[in-house]
Amino acid sequence: MFIDWFTVGAQVLNFLVLVWLLQHFLYKPILNAIDAREKLIAGKLDGADARMTEANQERDDFRHKNEELDQRRAALISDMEAETTAERRRLLDEARKQADALAAKRQASTKDEAQKLNLAIGKRVQQHVFAVARRALKDLSTSTLEQGVVDIFLRQVRELDETGKQQLVEALTTASEPATLRSAFALSDGQRAALQQALNETLSSDIRITFAELPDLISGIEFTTNGQKVSWSIADYLTSLEDSVDELVKKPATQPRPEVPVEPPPRDEPGKTNRQAEPPVVDPSDGAVAEKSPSKLNLAAKPREVNPADEAHAHES
Amino acid sequence: MRLSPDELVFWQYAFIKLNATIVYTWGLMLVLVIGSIVITRRITFDLERSRWQNLLEMIVISINTQIEQVGLRHPERYIGFLGTLFLLLAMASICTVIPGYEPPTGSLSTTVSLALCVFIAVPYFGILDQGLARYLKSYVKPTFIMLPFNIISEISRTLALAVRLFGNMMSGAMIIAILLTITPFLFPIVMTALGLLTGMVQAYIFSILAAVYIAAALGKRQAKSEKKSVSSPAV
Numbered sequence: 028m029f030i031d032w033f034t035v036g037a038q039v040l041n042f043l044v045l046v047w048l049l050q051h052f053l054y055k056p057i058l059n060a061i062d063a064r065e066k067l068i069a070g071k072l073d074g075a076d077a078r079m080t081e082a083n084q085e086r087d088d089f090r091h092k093n094e095e096l097d098q099r100r101a102a103l104i105s106d107m108e109a110e111t112t113a114e115r116r117r118l119l120d121e122a123r124k125q126a127d128a129l130a131a132k133r134q135a136s137t138k139d140e141a142q143k144l145n146l147a148i149g150k151r152v153q154q155h156v157f158a159v160a161r162r163a164l165k166d167l168s169t170s171t172l173e174q175g176v177v178d179i180f181l182r183q184v185r186e187l188d189e190t191g192k193q194q195l196v197e198a199l200t201t202a203s204e205p206a207t208l209r210s211a212f213a214l215s216d217g218q219r220a221a222l223q224q225a226l227n228e229t230l231s232s233d234i235r236i237t238f239a240e241l242p243d244l245i246s247g248i249e250f251t252t253n254g255q256k257v258s259w260s261i262a263d264y265l266t267s268l269e270d271s272v273d274e275l276v277k278k279p280a281t282q283p284r285p286e287v288p289v290e291p292p293p294r295d296e297p298g299k300t301n302r303q304a305e306p307p308v309v310d311p312s313d314g315a316v317a318e319k320s321p322s323k324l325n326l327a328a329k330p331r332e333v334n335p336a337d338e339a340h341a342h343e344s
Numbered sequence: 345m346r347l348s349p350d351e352l353v354f355w356q357y358a359f360i361k362l363n364a365t366i367v368y369t370w371g372l373m374l375v376l377v378i379g380s381i382v383i384t385r386r387i388t389f390d391l392e393r394s395r396w397q398n399l400l401e402m403i404v405i406s407i408n409t410q411i412e413q414v415g416l417r418h419p420e421r422y423i424g425f426l427g428t429l430f431l432l433l434a435m436a437s438i439c440t441v442i443p444g445y446e447p448p449t450g451s452l453s454t455t456v457s458l459a460l461c462v463f464i465a466v467p468y469f470g471i472l473d474q475g476l477a478r479y480l481k482s483y484v485k486p487t488f489i490m491l492p493f494n495i496i497s498e499i500s501r502t503l504a505l506a507v508r509l510f511g512n513m514m515s516g517a518m519i520i521a522i523l524l525t526i527t528p529f530l531f532p533i534v535m536t537a538l539g540l541l542t543g544m545v546q547a548y549i550f551s552i553l554a555a556v557y558i559a560a561a562l563g564k565r566q567a568k569s570e571k572k573s574v575s576s577p578a579v
Contacts, residue, residue, distance in 0.1 A: 029452070034350055038454045038458070042428070053427075
């Protein structure tokens with residue numbers, strides 16, 4: 028049990044050297060490594076935290092954006108639905124309108140066609156009816172009928188009212204050419220003389236008359252001078268009737284079509300004139316002419332009635 | 345029979361001699377230093393590291409934690425001294441398993457030298473921390489009358505350190521030596537195992553006491569936390 032002071036000193040020295048060596052080779056590197064690793068881990072943790080924060084932020088942003096997108100999508104969808112509904116309604120309305128217009132057009136065209144067809148049928152019927160009537164009357168014209176026609180004309184001349192007489196007289200006096208008497212058939216001499224006499228008596232003057240034959244008159248006689256005319260013929264009736272039928276057919280289809288008067292108009296009284304617009308009606312009993320005033324009736328001076336060709340024809344005869 | 349490795353002198357010139365204590369100490373120093381150099385040469389700062397580096401880090405961190413728990417705020421300042429103290433003493437104890445080896449700590453000269461180092465280190469760190477005047481003032485606290493008692497306390501605890509370590513280590517080696525002569529086989533092995541344990545415990549106690557003394561010598565702020573720690577190693 029002793030203390031070797033040299034050994035003590037040597038051991039102190041040894042210990043101090045060991046302290047220095049270990050400090051240099053062990054503690055410092057190890058502690059540095061630990062610090063560095065801790066820093067690394069801390070850095071990584073910080074980075075992870077930062078990333079986590081960033082990720083959270085991005086997640087929040089994303090969620091927010093998602094919500095915004097959802098809202099916008101919903102708004103867009105509702106807008107689109109509204110627009111689609113409006114557009115559909117508009118298109119439906121348009122289509123309906125077009126369909127209505129088309130239907131109206133078709134209806135109108137159908138109506139028009141029907142009207143045209145009616146017109147055509149009416150015209151054809153009219154033409155046929157009048158052609159048949161004309162033909163029938165022409166075929167039926169016999170001497171008895173012709174005499175009847177002459178008688179009726181004579182009575183008509185005699186029964187002329189004063190005004191008519193006056194107008195005829197004025198016309199005869201101003202006329203440069205002789206008056207013309209046209210008939211649908213050839214008049215016998217006796218008939219011509221009776222007619223000359225009747226006219227002379229009625230108009231109280233000696234009238235120069237040119238006789239002419241005009242088959243178109245259809246069992247009729249007409250006396251014309253300087254635009255004035257006294258006539259009786261079935262053709263006149265037919266023409267008047269034709270005009271009346273034409274007028275009736277040409278009326279628009281929309282208007283209620285007036286019915287053809289079933290009842291005959293009141294019979295013409297002698298001495299009274301009929302209005303030109305009204306169709307002359309043949310009296311079934313005696314075939315008398317409704318119009319009694321040649322001046323009123325024929326002052327319109329229809330071209331056909333004062334046909335120069337007819338005049339020429341009359342002169343020739 | 346040798347009581348101390350000091351008695352085994354390999355070479356002597358006048359008062360200078362190379363005894364087993366010094367030589368074994370050098371051996372321990374070599375092992376420690378070369379081991380440290382070899383391991384720390386390939387040190388990595390990444391998360392992946394070698395097993396040996398891991399072992400060293402565990403040891404260093406454990407020492408650091410122990411120093412911190414004693415109440416020293418900046419353990420890296422004291423780890424050089426306290427850590428080396430512990431590693432040297434632990435290595436000296438562990439190496440007792442090597443046949444023919446005699447721990448240098450079984451020599452009173454070694455323990456005295458280490459106790460002297462602690463004796464000097466305590467005022468050194470105390471003065472370094474709070475200055476000479478304040479450190480010296482701590483000897484007259486709480487009253488002036490306490491000055492001689494404080495000085496006696498300083499010396500006696502240094503002596504106690506030295507003798508405690510020497511006694512334990514020497515007795516351990518001595519018991520093994522005696523038992524080897526009586527019961528050559530089984531018993532010495534058990535006693536060697538026990539000696540390893542006591543050696544480790546002594547290394548721990550020595551370095552912890554040194555830490556506690558240094559902590560006590562430091563500022564007043566640290567003193568409070570030190571009181572709790574001092575009570576535990578009451579050996």
